[in-house]
Amino acid sequence: MMKRIFALLIFQLVAISIFCAGFFPQKKVLKGDATFLVESDLQSKAKPVFNKLVLVVIDALRSDFVFEESKSHFFHLHSLLEQGNAWGFTAFSNPPTVTLPRLKGITTGSTPNFLDAILNVAEGDSSSNLNEQDSWIKQFVNYNKTIRFFGDDTWLKLFPLEFFDEYEGTNSFFVSDFEQVDHNVTRHVPEQLMNQEDWDVLILHYLGLDHIGHKGGSESQFMPAKHQEMDDIIRQIYEHSDDDTLICVMGDHGMNDNGNHGGSSSGETSAAMVLISKKLQNYEMPTQQKLAQLPIKDTNPSYQYLTSIQQVDLVPTLATLFNFPIPKNSVGVIIRETLQLLDDKLLTVKVQENFQQLQSVKRTHIDADEGFENLDAAFQKMRDVQSELMRSATDYNYDFLYLGLGILLVSTMVGMAAGLKQMRFEKPFFIILTISLIVGLSSFGSSFVEEEHQIWWWIATGGVLLSSLYTPDKKSTHLTILICLRIIRGWNNSGQKHFYENTIFEILKRNPIQQWYLNFFTIFSLGLLQGDLLSFLSTMLISMLCFVYKVTWAIVNRETVPDWMYQVALKSCFIITGSVTDDVFEESLVPLARFFFKCLLGSIVVNLGVAKLTSKKSTLNSICTSLTMLLIFQSPSSNIPLFLAYNTLRKSLTTLLVENYGSGSFITSITSLVLQYFTFFHFGGTNSIATVDLSNAYHGVSQNYNIYLVGFMMCLSNFVPPIYWSIFTWRILYNGNQKWNHFSHNKLTFFMFNCISGCALLLACLILRFHLFIWSVFSPKLCYYAAWNIFMNLVIGWILEIPLLLMN
Ligand SMILES: [Zn+2]
Ligand SMILES: [Zn+2]
Structure with missing residues (x-):
């Protein structure tokens, strides 16, 4: 009797495993690296808008932590937003709102695969890496740019180490520590800022804020000090940057009031994203930001502050501003406000490029001149394709x-x-x-x-x-x-x-x-x-x-x-x-x-x-x-x-x-x-x-x-x-x-x-x-x-x- 029940149990576990293997299959991805699809001559000769990128990922940085008065202690960032040197967005982070799938989304622009959420927990797995998949990291490497990375070692599991000229990973699983984990990142910053000619891309990924959330919820008494610590780092980077540097500060996902994440509630999916550059004040800031006074006084229960975008939109935006092809599997649409940084001729080409690239992900061929009449129509079409692609995320076995x-x-x-x-x-x-x-x-x-x-x-x-x-x-x-x-x-x-x-x-x-x-x-x-x-x-x-x-x-x-x-x-x-x-x-x-x-x-x-x-x-x-x-x-x-x-x-x-x-x-x-x-x-x-x-x-x-x-x-x-x-x-x-x-x-x-x-x-x-x-x-x-x-x-x-x- 006992043996029979045990055999049945094993049988049942096998059935569940097989079903899960078919239900969470590896997603089909387009192989190879992207090249320019439209007017490649013109595009290859064009001068990029920026030549240096600093990406600061603050784990679990929910939109209200940056934009809302009663929650946010990013005081310096508020003044940059007011002056127009920073443009703020609420970026939708596609569930599962866990670090590994989100980093994949942020770098490749693709929709997540649910299995990644589990692999996020099961460490040391090699099937989740991005050696082969096109990403803006890979594009920078292809263009011989020097990338340096300090922070959450998930990045080092995702990308081959040779992509990074210098790096140090901190462990993302030791959630009870939220001071040392960030000091280990920050201690590299002064040296990097002193020797800016040595690198083109600097990526920092801070985990402390996420750990505070897990421990004490979104209203933890440790939050204000952590906001100020992060704010001060952004200030230092900004003060040492020149006109041609783009600083992007973002959360990989948000959190709910208990400080957890992984699901699809609005707190978890609403991450903050801020683009910062000394150059930006010469341009018109996004409409929503122009109308608002930062920090924003009214609490928004759905966490939608300023302009709402998709987090994956960062991918074609970076490609456009740094003038490289949009990574192959990206479903992002260029953040429209950034287009004014391009000259008129290039602007249309870049929108066409994004349009064509999205179509190629959709795997439908359209004639080159069947494009679009005006920018509004183009963006409307691209948004439609994007939401269609986001819905049909996987192929089942x-x-x-x-x-x-x-x-x-x-x-x-x-x-x-x-x-x-x-x-x-x-x-x-x-x-x-x-x-x-x-x-x-x-x-x-x-x-x-x-x-x-x-x-x-x-x-x-x-x-x-x-x-x-x-x-x-x-x-x-x-x-x-x-x-x-x-x-x-x-x-x-x-x-x-x-x-x-x-x-x-x-x-x-x-x-x-x-x-x-x-x-x-x-x-x-x-x-x-x-x-x-x-x-x-x-x-x-x-x-x-x-x-x-x-x-x-x-x-x-x-x-x-x-x-x-x-x-x-x-x-x-x-x-x-x-x-x-x-x-x-x-x-x-x-x-x-x-x-x-x-x-x-x-x-x-x-x-x-x-x-x-x-x-x-x-x-x-x-x-x-x-x-x-x-x-x-x-x-x-x-x-x-x-x-x-x-x-x-x-x-x-x-x-x-x-x-x-x-x-x-x-x-x-x-x-x-x-x-x-x-x-x-x-x-x-x-x-x-x-x-x-x-x-x-x-x-x-x-x-x-x-x-x-x-x-x-x-x-x-x-x-x-x-x-x-x-x-x-x-x-x-x-x-x-x-x-x-x-x-x-x-x-x-x-x-x-x-x-x-x-x-x-x-x-x-x-x-x-x-x-x-x-x-x-x-x-x-x-x-x-x-x-x-x-x-x-x-x-x-x-x-x-x-x-x-x-x-x-
Ligand atoms: Zn995270
Ligand atoms: Zn977390």
């Missing part, structure tokens, strides 16, 4: 799609048959079937996918209602369960459409002292196990370490903590590092976290060993407690008290399941399944890449980190609630000698759910593959589904549980 779906359908049939055999036509079978169908059908509607937390709320409360009808004598238990569910629901924002100010999470964030007393109570009331001396001592140590670490982490992030907790953390950090400097908290984070992990592992091993020797029964309890501490350790601090609600809910459910449902393995598994999804969403998770939490993936990780370890910890911190509710079944199902039977029943339940809902999801992706939201809504959902199956079902469900069952 249909063989893979059908094969993947086919295999999944077959394994679903087999799984259903096995389920019927085990559950017969009894209640659990119909319950799991109903839940799977509801969730499966919901994947056809984009709003249902975005707001999936609502579905789980109705399933969970519906389940409580059913159970209370079935066991009417358990009124108070059901009431407790309902209250817990309601508290959990009110804790975090979930879904992608609404943002509530008054969730418990936000309220606790505004009242840090109360929050920390609650955290203290939570950690010690859940962490301390009574019983024998050994488990008491080991859980005491783990709880203390967990608490001290979380407080230290909060202090490093400049959160407020009660004074006595500050002193406790200070003393503990002193003991750990022996240091009395101001950086003692920061220095202790890594050793503290490592010490915590070692003690945790040690206590589990000791407990298992003692249990083996004395054949005592309570090991599961202490292992579950240790693991709960690990989950708390990997959670954001405002979510820690949520574990009190989890614990109360767990106790009530256990009583109910044991006393009224005879510890039934199927019904226990269904309860666990519903709660895994319900709590995942109400922990702050969504089906968008934007809510992937990176800030808890670096505990105990030093500068030379291991990507696999960080990846594992990232999964761990994002699946904290599902892991908790997966562990919940252990104490009910794995205590007696029926444990292997229960184990396979449990896996069968999850398998049925994943197959049925998965078939529907894959079918939805297939049918809706040309839907407007396919990249922003359905593809991320598919990624979550795949991640859930691999991490929760394979890693946690099998690889973690089997050894535990063997030893217990």
